[in-house]
Amino acid sequence: MATAKDPNPRPVRTSSSFSRNPSSPSAAPASPPVPGVKPGPSGAAFVSSGIPDLDKILGGGFLLGSVVMVMEDADAPHHLLLLRNFMSQGIVHRQPLLFASPAEDPRAFLGTLPSPVSSSKEERQRAPGLDPDAKDKEKGLRIAWQYKKYFGERQVPELHNRGIEQDFSNDFDLRKPLERQMFRTQQIDCVSIQDTANLAVLHEHCSTFLSDLTRNEGCNVNAGRIAIQSLCAPQCGYSELDWDMVSFIRSLRAMIRCSNAVAVITFPTSVLSPSFSKRWQHLADTLLSVRAMPDEDKELAKLLTGYQDMVGLLHVHKVSQINTQVPVILEATTFSLKLQKRRSLILERLNQAPVDASSGTSYATSGSCSGSSKGSPLDF
Amino acid sequence: MAETICRSLRDGSLEGEQAPALTIKDSLQSPLGSHVFDHFLSTLVSHISAGRSQASGLVLVAFNRSPSFYLDLFKRKGLDASPVDKSFRILDCFSDPLGWKDRLVDSASAEKSILKDSATVFKNVRDVNKLSSSILDLGNGFIGEGKVRFAVAIDLVSNMLRHVSLPSVAGLLNNLRSNDRISCIFWLIHSDLHEPRASAALEYISTMVASLEPMMQSSDGQKTSGSLLWLEENSRKAKFHVRLKRRNGRVKLLYEELHMEQAEIRFEAASSVKTIVDQNLLPRVQFNLQLSDKERADRSNVVLPFEHQGNGEAIQIYDGRRSLSEGQKDPHLMQPSAFSHKMDAQSNNDKGEIHYIRDSDDERPDSDEDPDDDLDI
Numbered sequence: 080m081a082t083a084k085d086p087n088p089r090p091v092r093t094s095s096s097f098s099r100n101p102s103s104p105s106a107a108p109a110s111p112p113v114p115g116v117k118p119g120p121s122g123a124a125f126v127s128s129g130i131p132d133l134d135k136i137l138g139g140g141f142l143l144g145s146v147v148m149v150m151e152d153a154d155a156p157h158h159l160l161l162l163r164n165f166m167s168q169g170i171v172h173r174q175p176l177l178f179a180s181p182a183e184d185p186r187a188f189l190g191t192l193p194s195p196v197s198s199s200k201e202e203r204q205r206a207p208g209l210d211p212d213a214k215d216k217e218k219g220l221r222i223a224w225q226y227k228k229y230f231g232e233r234q235v236p237e238l239h240n241r242g243i244e245q246d247f248s249n250d251f252d253l254r255k256p257l258e259r260q261m262f263r264t265q266q267i268d269c270v271s272i273q274d275t276a277n278l279a280v281l282h283e284h285c286s287t288f289l290s291d292l293t294r295n296e297g298c299n300v301n302a303g304r305i306a307i308q309s310l311c312a313p314q315c316g317y318s319e320l321d322w323d324m325v326s327f328i329r330s331l332r333a334m335i336r337c338s339n340a341v342a343v344i345t346f347p348t349s350v351l352s353p354s355f356s357k358r359w360q361h362l363a364d365t366l367l368s369v370r371a372m373p374d375e376d377k378e379l380a381k382l383l384t385g386y387q388d389m390v391g392l393l394h395v396h397k398v399s400q401i402n403t404q405v406p407v408i409l410e411a412t413t414f415s416l417k418l419q420k421r422r423s424l425i426l427e428r429l430n431q432a433p434v435d436a437s438s439g440t441s442y443a444t445s446g447s448c449s450g451s452s453k454g455s456p457l458d459f
Numbered sequence: 460m461a462e463t464i465c466r467s468l469r470d471g472s473l474e475g476e477q478a479p480a481l482t483i484k485d486s487l488q489s490p491l492g493s494h495v496f497d498h499f500l501s502t503l504v505s506h507i508s509a510g511r512s513q514a515s516g517l518v519l520v521a522f523n524r525s526p527s528f529y530l531d532l533f534k535r536k537g538l539d540a541s542p543v544d545k546s547f548r549i550l551d552c553f554s555d556p557l558g559w560k561d562r563l564v565d566s567a568s569a570e571k572s573i574l575k576d577s578a579t580v581f582k583n584v585r586d587v588n589k590l591s592s593s594i595l596d597l598g599n600g601f602i603g604e605g606k607v608r609f610a611v612a613i614d615l616v617s618n619m620l621r622h623v624s625l626p627s628v629a630g631l632l633n634n635l636r637s638n639d640r641i642s643c644i645f646w647l648i649h650s651d652l653h654e655p656r657a658s659a660a661l662e663y664i665s666t667m668v669a670s671l672e673p674m675m676q677s678s679d680g681q682k683t684s685g686s687l688l689w690l691e692e693n694s695r696k697a698k699f700h701v702r703l704k705r706r707n708g709r710v711k712l713l714y715e716e717l718h719m720e721q722a723e724i725r726f727e728a729a730s731s732v733k734t735i736v737d738q739n740l741l742p743r744v745q746f747n748l749q750l751s752d753k754e755r756a757d758r759s760n761v762v763l764p765f766e767h768q769g770n771g772e773a774i775q776i777y778d779g780r781r782s783l784s785e786g787q788k789d790p791h792l793m794q795p796s797a798f799s800h801k802m803d804a805q806s807n808n809d810k811g812e813i814h815y816i817r818d819s820d821d822e823r824p825d826s827d828e829d830p831d832d833d834l835d836i
Binding site: 153154155156157181182183273274312313314315316317318319347349350351352371372373374375390391 | 625634637656662663704707708709710
């Protein structure tokens with residue numbers, strides 16, 4: 080088994096998978112690294128989702144050749160945050176982009192794309208253990224067992240990797256829009272799916288987009304991104320043709336599988352019938368869902384730390400597993416969406432606030448109704 | 460809570476954002492939706508005629524009730540006629556929605572219209588584009604300074620869904636919302652007249668959802684007297700749930716009770732509020748490691764079963780099967796008075812009891828023997 084040195088050690092995927100050994104003479108000459116694409120084990124390639132936390136959670140990013148579906152919550156527009164970061168990342172890496180939305184003028188949405196955070200000083204402060212102040216404080220803490228010496232070795236390569244990580248994924252400042260000049264040299268195709276009676280137009284756009292991608296043969300085959308917002312929104316003309324929509328997703332998935340692209344599709348599950356909603360979820364390779372949080376809920380504020388900063392919740396249902404038999408096992412599946420300093424999106428595991436035992440109600444006996452009274456079929 | 464809705468309808472939309480949209484939802488079991496709609500309509504019209512709202516006028520698309528009903532409604536509520544005329548237009552889809560009267564050969568029998576000019580009869584409900592352009596035309600008729608915005612109220616979207624498909628209705632409402640001349644828009648639906656999918660689609664488009672639920676749920680196998688009481692209750696009162704989608708992405712859930720009194724609606728704060736916690740989200744671990752003061756006091760009061768209490772008394776071997784009693788030479792004899800005394804003392808510390816059973820009588824008191832030393836491995 081030839082295991083090459085993996086330049087970006089990621090603790091999630093094991094190192095016992097096959098990867099190309101560059102020193103062997105039979106290997107093909109290595110293609111120059113494409114910006115924005117990170118190689119992974121088993122010949123997989125990742126593109127960043129635009130949110131570094133999400134890349135870490137999913138074990139590297141969005142897999143090229145997979146379809147990512149995001150289940151929207153009818154009450155909150157958080158899926159737009161995910162879409163914006165995804166599209167901005169593609170533009171920053173100069174990857175061709177296809178965007179479809181049920182608005183009259185999808186180009187207007189491009190004006191809301193965030194621009195990347197320029198300095199990395201704040202990023203280093205967020206990473207644990209790299210801040211020199213924190214290191215001094217920790218010397219004052221005496222721990223019986225000397226585990227720090229094992230950690231020290233891991234931290235040094237992280238500093239080098241910071242530079243590489245910066246190239247792969249960027250933090251985006253949601254308050255600053257992306258500069259106009261970035262758009263000029265870009266291949267961005269926008270489609271409005273509002274008044275179309277069927278999905279043939281969108282299908283056409285997708286297939287030409289994907290065939291254009293592969294047509295640029297040569298050393299650099301760029302990765303493409305497809306972003307479809309609210310595919311089954313009720314104002315789209317085809318939204319009652321359930322089977323047509325399922326066929327469209329299936330054929331899109333087939334086209335993407337054999338191409339170098341990633342598709343992110345968001346859809347509101349409440350608008351679909353439950354059986355079709357399940358079908359859509361099964362068609363996804365990576366399935367995420369965003370959920371709204373109740374506002375000024377005192378119970379929730381007591382139970383969660385950092386409730387005030389939370390914008391919403393993100394739940395990871397499924398992580399793509401193409402070409403590998405090693406699944407990504409997540410430690411936690413529910414994350415809170417927070418806006419750090421009101422500008423960049425971070426995902427955090429939910430932290431439970433210390434509970435007052437004298438209040439008498441243990442967690443198992445507290446009210447068991449779901450957060451929204453509509454009783455969505457996706458009570459996870 | 461109804462106040463919150465009235466306020467947001469009055470304030471309208473911000474620049475560059477879509478207009479707020481309200482869905483009022485009721486069902487057969489709590490049929491007070493039309494009254495709630497009338498309440499919001501009249502409040503908004505009074506705001507508009509007093510000039511307090513962002514909208515300069517209101518266009519009402521009347522499917523369910525005739526325009527004269529609405530004019531009478533405003534008279535009943537005490538709104539002045541002339542400002543109302545200036546700022547209120549009705550698109551009458553009630554009298555002749557499908558244009559049948561035009562097709563009658565005997566046109567002399569057609570009723571003379573006794574309506575004022577504020578009502579425009581619309582005859583082609585099936586054409587959604589024409590409907591939307593008529594609404595916009597009527598709205599353009601309002602005059603005011605600066606950018607003129609107007610509000611739209613649709614009497615019964617359920618009636619609209621009878622004639623056209625859901626995507627068309629959803630498209631119309633969405634277009635109205637994104638039109639920058641519209642300040643706010645609200646409509647009423649009867650949720651049991653169409654599939655849940657339609658209600659879900661309309662809720663998806665709107666920013667505020669007000670749903671009416673019956674005060675008393677009907678039980679199966681109801682007796683006649685029970686159902687009459689239930690009918691009477693539900694025709695006068697209802698639970699008013701509001702779900703607001705806020706701009707920061709959070710959802711605000713409000714709850715009120717609604718009482719009908721002589722055709723006037725009164726909103727009251729809820730008598731009991733259910734707390735809702737999403738239990739499935741959070742991990743189950745639950746440990747509170749801090750002690751409160753009371754708990755600390757209790758802890759210090761617990762008598763630990765050391766044979767050496769450290770207060771100079773003689774060492775007592777605690778048998779474990781009898782209670783400890785002082786000055787007792789024969790541990791097998793129990794004296795009821797001492798026993799009860801000890802129990803009283805112990806009952807003062809409610810939670811601090813430790814029961815210690817000695818392993819064997821051979822053990823010397825307070826020995827530090829490690830029981831594992833006996834193991835012969």
